[in-house]
Amino acid sequence: MTDLLLQAKSLRKAFGAVQATHNVSLDIRKGEIHALIGPNGAGKTTLIKQLSGEILSDSGEIWFKGNNIASLPMHRRALLGIGRSFQITSVFDELSVRENIALAVQAHQGHSFRFWKPVNDDKRLQQATSLALRQCGLEERAAEVAVSLSHGEKRQLDVGMVLAGNPDLLLLDEPMAGMGPGGTMKMTELIQGLKNQASILLIEHDMQAVFALADRITVLVYGEVLVTGTPDEIRNHPEVQSAYLGNRNPDAAA
Amino acid sequence: MAGLKSRSGILLLLAVLFFVLLPPVSSLLGEQYLISFFSRILIYALAAVSLDLILGYAGMVSLGHAAFFGMGAYGVGFLAFHFQESTPFLFGIEGTDNALLSWPFAMVFSATLAAVIGALSLRTSGVYFIMITLAFAQMLYYLFVSLEAYGGDDGLSLWSRNTLGPLDLSDDTVFYYVCMAALSAFLFISWRLVHSRFGQVIRGIRENELRMQTLGYATWRYQLVCFIIAGAGAGLAGALMANQTEFVSPGLMHWTHSGEILVMVLLGGMGTLFGPVLGATVFLLMEDILAAYTEHWMVFLGPFLIFIVLFARRGLYGLIVKGEKHGD
Numbered sequence: 001m002t003d004l005l006l007q008a009k010s011l012r013k014a015f016g017a018v019q020a021t022h023n024v025s026l027d028i029r030k031g032e033i034h035a036l037i038g039p040n041g042a043g044k045t046t047l048i049k050q051l052s053g054e055i056l057s058d059s060g061e062i063w064f065k066g067n068n069i070a071s072l073p074m075h076r077r078a079l080l081g082i083g084r085s086f087q088i089t090s091v092f093d094e095l096s097v098r099e100n101i102a103l104a105v106q107a108h109q110g111h112s113f114r115f116w117k118p119v120n121d122d123k124r125l126q127q128a129t130s131l132a133l134r135q136c137g138l139e140e141r142a143a144e145v146a147v148s149l150s151h152g153e154k155r156q157l158d159v160g161m162v163l164a165g166n167p168d169l170l171l172l173d174e175p176m177a178g179m180g181p182g183g184t185m186k187m188t189e190l191i192q193g194l195k196n197q198a199s200i201l202l203i204e205h206d207m208q209a210v211f212a213l214a215d216r217i218t219v220l221v222y223g224e225v226l227v228t229g230t231p232d233e234i235r236n237h238p239e240v241q242s243a244y245l246g247n248r249n250p251d252a253a254a
Numbered sequence: 255m256a257g258l259k260s261r262s263g264i265l266l267l268l269a270v271l272f273f274v275l276l277p278p279v280s281s282l283l284g285e286q287y288l289i290s291f292f293s294r295i296l297i298y299a300l301a302a303v304s305l306d307l308i309l310g311y312a313g314m315v316s317l318g319h320a321a322f323f324g325m326g327a328y329g330v331g332f333l334a335f336h337f338q339e340s341t342p343f344l345f346g347i348e349g350t351d352n353a354l355l356s357w358p359f360a361m362v363f364s365a366t367l368a369a370v371i372g373a374l375s376l377r378t379s380g381v382y383f384i385m386i387t388l389a390f391a392q393m394l395y396y397l398f399v400s401l402e403a404y405g406g407d408d409g410l411s412l413w414s415r416n417t418l419g420p421l422d423l424s425d426d427t428v429f430y431y432v433c434m435a436a437l438s439a440f441l442f443i444s445w446r447l448v449h450s451r452f453g454q455v456i457r458g459i460r461e462n463e464l465r466m467q468t469l470g471y472a473t474w475r476y477q478l479v480c481f482i483i484a485g486a487g488a489g490l491a492g493a494l495m496a497n498q499t500e501f502v503s504p505g506l507m508h509w510t511h512s513g514e515i516l517v518m519v520l521l522g523g524m525g526t527l528f529g530p531v532l533g534a535t536v537f538l539l540m541e542d543i544l545a546a547y548t549e550h551w552m553v554f555l556g557p558f559l560i561f562i563v564l565f566a567r568r569g570l571y572g573l574i575v576k577g578e579k580h581g582d
Contacts, residue, residue, distance in 0.1 A: 052468060078470035086468075092461035103458045106451055107470035113479065118449040125451070165470065 004063075005030045005169055005199045011050055011060035013043075020046040022223040024060075028169065033191070033200045035210045038220035044203045045087065047220065048171050051201070052084045053077045065168065079108065083167030083198070087174045089154045091161070093147040097138050100146050100157055102129040104164035129164075136160025152183050159190065163197070170200045176209060188212060211235070262575040266528060273434055277427045289426045290498070295538050296433040297494045300440055302518040302530035304487025309516070310525030311448055312480045313460030315384050317512050318371065318391030322364040322485040324507030326492025328398065329360030331410045331502035338413055353416035353423070353497075360493035361486045367394075368485025372478045379463075388509055398504040409503025416497055423497060433494055437531070440487055444527050447483070456480050517555075521562055523569025532570050 006028040013021045021043040028034045036044050049055045051062060053074035062070040069077050078084075092100050102119065105128045106112055119125060133139045136156050141149065146157060155175065162170060175191065176184045188209050194200060204210050210217065210231075217234045219226040227237055234240055273296070280288040301323050308314045333356040336342065336349025343349055350356055375386045399407050415423040423429045447453050458466045459473050466473050496502045505511065514537070522533020540558075544551035566573045 054464070054468075073472070074467040075470050075472045078468055084468045086465070090462060090465045092458055092465070094461055095457065099454065103454055103466070104469050106454065112451040112455045112471070112476065114451040115453075116446050116450055118446070119451055119454055120449070122451070161469065 003029050005065065006051070006201075007061075007063040008047075008051065009061040009063070011047070011062070012058045013046055013050055013055060014058055019223050021050065021057075021220075024220070024223070024225055026218055026225065026228070028199050028201055029215075031195065031199055032215040033195055033202060033213050035202045035204060035214035035217045036220060037204070037207075037210060037217060038226075042220040043223040044220055045173060046223075048084070048173050048201070048203065052082060052171055078165065078167075081166075081168035082171065083162035083165055083169070084171040085158050085162050085173065085175060087177060087203075089151070089158050091146045091149075091154055091157050093145070095146060096142065097144050097146055097149070097157060098129060098133065098142040100161055101132050101136070101138075101164055102126070104161040105129050105132055108165050132160060132164040135163060151178065152186070155179070155183075155187070156190075163194070167198050170194065170198045172200060172202045172204075174203055174205065176204060176206050184209060260575070262528070265571075265574055269528070269531070277430055281427070286426070289430050291538075291542065293426065293430045293433045293498055294495075295535050296430070296437050297491050297498060298515070298518060298538060299531040299534040300433075300437045300494070301488050301491035301515050302522065302534045303437070303440060303444060303527060304484045304491065305515050306519050306524060306527065306530045307444060307447070307487070308481055308484045309519055310523075310529075311453065311460065312456040312477055314376075314477060314481065316375075316387040316481075317384050317509060317516065318387035318389075319484070319488055319515050320509070320511035321371070321391035321394045321507050322368055322488035323492040323495070323511070323515070324394070324398070324502075324504070325364045325367050326360040326489030327496040327502040327506050328404070328410075328492075329363040329489065330356045330416065330493045330496040331412065332404070333359060334412045334416070334496075335404065335410055351414070351416050353418040353493075356416055357490060357493045360496075361489040364489025364492065365482050365486040368482045369478070372481035372485070376474055376477050376481070388512070391507055391512055392509055395504050395507040395509070398507065405503075407504065409501055409505070412496065412500040412502075415500060429497065433498075436490060436494060440490065441527055441531075444487075448527065452476065452479075517559060519569075521559060521569055523566075523571035526568055526571045526575075529569050529571030532574075536570060 004027050008024060008026045011021055011024040024047060036047065038044055046055070050057045053072060057070055060070060061068050064080060064082065067080070069080065092103065102125055106125055109125065133142055136159065138153065138157055138160060141153065146154065149157060159175070172191070176187050179187060184206060191200065191202065191213055202210070202213065214231055216228060216230055218228040219234060219240050226239060227234065229237065276292055277289050280286060301319070305316070305319045308316055332343055333349045334351055337351050338349070371387065371390045375383055375390065378386055404410050415429065417423065418432065421428050421432065423432065455471060455476050459477060463473050492506065495506070518533040518537045519530045520533070521537055522531065523529025540555055541551060544554050562569055
């Protein structure tokens, strides 16, 4: 059990009469890429929101590094080591690339009720920021306002901000959405590279990427876990094929 | 701060020269009334800068800022009233006419109120936040209208301005420089604030609150602290206003008054510290000049404001310093 980073037990969330997630149990091992797939409306994004704390679960437990975090607010979970990138790229448009990264770094350097010292003179903050900028490959663009970046660069920045916090778990909600084939390949490589730094829960529609990246896959249908297994097990699972993959071999389909 | 060769640096230098030289020049020209008129401008500029902290930097649109302005004025008013009557104020606190006591008291008074109103209002956002701040301010307005002990609707007259050490505040020129010092101090504090870690956080929240939470910020706390600081600033402006007019009334808290301060910020430029100073100056000058011709002077202000808001994203200040980085 010690190799488990996160363990979700019987998570449930209803919006009125609609059961978005129903008895979802899921565990994420240290160092694995765990993909979450399922048809539209299966509750994937709801589950990510439950795990990150954007919405609180109606019932169930979430164990992360030995704590039940199910009732903690989002910022507390973030500080514990859960990083999240959004389905729609979410950066601070009017701030510079450097300021974007600095905000992510600053969040993990203690509270920010520091009213007097200008951030530009703040060595501890600026050094860590420079390092994080190098890591996400945006050093050259540091002075640009985020809104002027290209789509791919914004994605890079988005992920860079998450990584600046050195999370143990990354929740990636469709990181390849809206990318061309070239971008998808780059992002696949990037995620592969992240594997050494953090465990990853990945929602993605691009099946080729999912089967290339994932160590394990959980299939969510109508808010319930259909099956969890290795890519091979999922590929050959009869119910998955009929429910989701439409009886086709995913390799052939992609 | 931006170098003196930049446009914002030149503008700042000209503004400082203008405000410093105004009293002697007015005296020379025999236009004494300009000194007290520009004292009023300095006071409103202070209120507008404080509103800009929450509006321009933290992205919270409050339509109740005059409540804190009014509370600051009443803070001075209460203490002066009990000093005149020689009766104790709440909790055995004695009245006073000493500015060193009553102005900080006014600021704490407003800040406390801002803490309460902010804590409740920040449960909402967007339009609801606008409406709830408006509602709180109106509640206070009606509360003070019904406070007969302090003059109710008719307001409260002060016998004289506060005392401030060796300075004679009843002298308009002295009072003018005191207002200028207060505005300069608050501008400097705000400038440090918006460039600090705290400042970066409130700007981040303005841009994307959800993202800030996923990065690990308890956004609500930062917004509340910002709201309280702005409340204290408005409280100081109110304390000065009570001294300027030697009179306080519930009208100071009316929502139209909040609207005026909001217009000053929009006119001058949100998210620029010196913009609101410019906005307050232009607004009050327009009011003064146009009101001489017609009591419907807002007819001219309205289109002008629409023009500025549509074509100059950062107001008049943005038009003048265009192209320079946000917040400098």
